[in-house]
Amino acid sequence: MAEVDGGFRTLDEQSLIDYISATPAVSSRLGNDLEGISVKEVGDGNLNFVYIVSNSSGGSVVIKQAIPYIRCIGESWPMTKERAYFEALTLREHGRLCTAHVPEVYNFDRNLSLIAMRYVEPPHIILRKGLIAGIEYPLLAEHMSEYMARTLFFTSLLFRSTTEHKREVANYCGNVELCRLTEQVVFSDPYKVSQYNRTSPYLDHDAEIVREDDILKLEVAGLKSMFCERSQALIHGDLHTGSVMVTTESTQVIDPEFAFYGPMGFDIGAFVGNLILAFFSQDGHTDGGKDRIAYKEWILKTIEDTWNLFHKKFICLWNENRDVGEAYLVDVYKKPELLLLVQGKYMKDLFHDSLGFGAAKMIRRIVGVAHVEDFES
C-alpha cells in the first residue's frame, strides 16, 4: 500500500488478495476459494497495473488498477486515476451492446480505481503479438466490424435521442485528461520538436519531413478539431491492435480507458491504421527464409473486409432502427432513394474521417512518443 489518497491505495499482491477476500463480487468468481491463489502482474501496457488472479480449482479473474500517473513514465506525468471509472463504464456499455467481444466486468471499485473483469484466457493473445508472429485470424474482420458497428451505431444519434446523447456526452466530458493525452501525443507532438518524441537517427529525416509538411499539418488540424469538438458516438478511444485479444475463434476488445463521445472514424482509423503498420512491418519479421507474402495478403484482405463488413453491418443496423434515433427522422427521410443518398453520404464521410485518423495514428507510432512493437521487435 504505497500511497493513500481518499481511500485510494496502490495495491500490491498481498493487499490485492486481502481486497479480493473482502469483496464477494470478486471472490465469488473464484468460487470463494482463495486456496493456492496466484497473482501475476502482466501489465505490458503503458498506463496501468493488470493482475491475473487464479486459484487451484480453475477460477480466475483479472484485476486492473489505475494509478494517478502514467506507469511507463512515472509520477512526473500525473494522470487521473478516474480513467478507471470511464473504462469500467465503457466496458459495461460496449459489453451490453456487443457482449460477444467485450470481457464482462465483475466489479468496479471507484475508490481504488479498480476493475475486476473476466480473464481473457489463453490461448488468447494480444493481436499485435499475433500479427508479429504471422498468425492468421480468419474471423478478425467479422468480429471487429461487428464490435465497431454495434458500439458506434447504438451510441450515436442514429439510435439515441438527443436527450440521452447530451447526458452521456456531459458525463464523458469528465474523461478530459485522457483526451488531452491523445490530443498531445497523436495530434500535436509528432508535428513539432518535443521532448516526448522518441527518435532514432534513422527516423530524424522522416520526422523532419512530417514537421515541415504544411498540407499534412493543415489536415491534421482538421482532425484534431474533430477529435475535440465532435461527439458522434461513444468511441473506444485507443483501439489499436494492442487493445484486442484474439484466438482464431474469439476476439475480445479490452482497455477502453480513453473512451469518450468523439468521432467514429477515430476508432475505425486506429484499428485499420495499426493493421497497415502491421502490414508494412512484415518484411522485418520474415522468419528464416519463410517469407510473409501470403500473410501480407491476409492482412490486406482483413483491412478491406473490416471496412466492407462494418459498412454492411452499420447500414443494416440503421435500416433495422430507422424509427429510433433522432438524427434522421423517419418522417423526413422515409423515401427509399433519399435514405440511400443520406446513408451514402454518411458512410463516405465516415470512410474519409477513418482514413484521416488512421494516417494520424500511423504517423504518431513512427515519429511520436509511443512506438509499436511491430517495428521494434
Place this chain on the structure above:
Amino acid sequence: MAEVDGGFRTLDEQSLIDYISATPAVSSRLGNDLEGISVKEVGDGNLNFVYIVSNSSGGSVVIKQAIPYIRCIGESWPMTKERAYFEALTLREHGRLCTAHVPEVYNFDRNLSLIAMRYVEPPHIILRKGLIAGIEYPLLAEHMSEYMARTLFFTSLLFRSTTEHKREVANYCGNVELCRLTEQVVFSDPYKVSQYNRTSPYLDHDAEIVREDDILKLEVAGLKSMFCERSQALIHGDLHTGSVMVTTESTQVIDPEFAFYGPMGFDIGAFVGNLILAFFSQDGHTDGGKDRIAYKEWILKTIEDTWNLFHKKFICLWNENRDVGEAYLVDVYKKPELLLLVQGKYMKDLFHDSLGFGAAKMIRRIVGVAHVEDFES
C-alpha cells in the same frame, strides 16, 4: 402566484414588486425607491414573460421570468424553466467578453427562473422592427461582427484549453430541451408534414417543394448533425433580428436562452439569414410611393460588411492570441504561410457552415412554426 413548484411561482405585477423590494441586488438599481413604481409586461417573444420596471426618479430594471412551458403555445408544450439559468450564464459570459453589446445582468434567481437585467431603454427598439420601418443602422455590421467575433472566438478552442472547453460543454449539455426545440422547429418540422408548421394556401406549394427536395434534405441532415454533435463555441443559439435591440448608435444582444456549445455558423447564419429575409420582405413595405431601393442596398451592404468585418476581427483575435488556445499550437503552426493556410481553411469552412445554417433558418421562417413579422406585418 399562479403556480408553485419547489419555490417557483409565476410572478404577477404585485408579487414582482414584493420580490424586488425583498431583493437588494435589484431594488438598489431603483435607488431602493419603490415610490411610484410602474411594471409593464412587454414580452412580445414566444417563450417568456418580460417586465419593464421603473420608478418616478428614473430608475429602471428589466425582469425576465421563464415559465415551465412555451408561453405562446401554452402548458401543452412544457419547456424547462432552467432555460433562464443558461440565459443568465450566457448573458454574463458573453457580457464579459463583449460588454458593449450585451445588457448587464443585475441578479439571477434560479428558484424563480428570474433574471434582473439592464433595461435597454428607448429609443432602442427590436432590430426586426427597425428593419420593417426602413431605418438604417450605420453601426450594425460593426457591432454585430464585434459581438460574434468576440463571443465565438473566446469560447472556442482557439482560445480555450480543452480542459475548460469540456467543462463548459458538459454544463451546457443541460440546456438540451432548448436544443431539442431548435432541432425540431429548424431542422425537422419544415421538412415533413407537421401539425406545428403554420401554413397558408399561398405557401402550400413551396412547403411541398421543400419537403420533396432530396438534395436540400441531404444538406439539412448534415447541418442538423453538426448542430447536435459539434461543440465549437458557446453560441447564442437564437440570434435572429428579434434578439437584437438597436439605436443608430447602440446594438444590444438579448435573449440567449438557447445558448450551448454548438457550431459558430449557426449564430452567423441566423443573423445573416434574417437580414436576407428582411431584404426580401422590403417590397411588401414600400410606404406610399417611397420605394425601398436604397434601403435594400443598405441591407445588402450590411450583410456583406457583417461577414467581412467578422472575418477581419476574428482573424485579428486569432493572431493576437496565437499562444493561448489548444486547437492550433503555436509550435506546430508558427510558420506564417502555414498559419495563413490554416486560417483560410477555418474561415472558408465557417463561411460555408454559416450559409448552410442561414438558409435553414430562412426556410424555417417561411414554412415552419414561427414566422417572422417582416413577412406578416
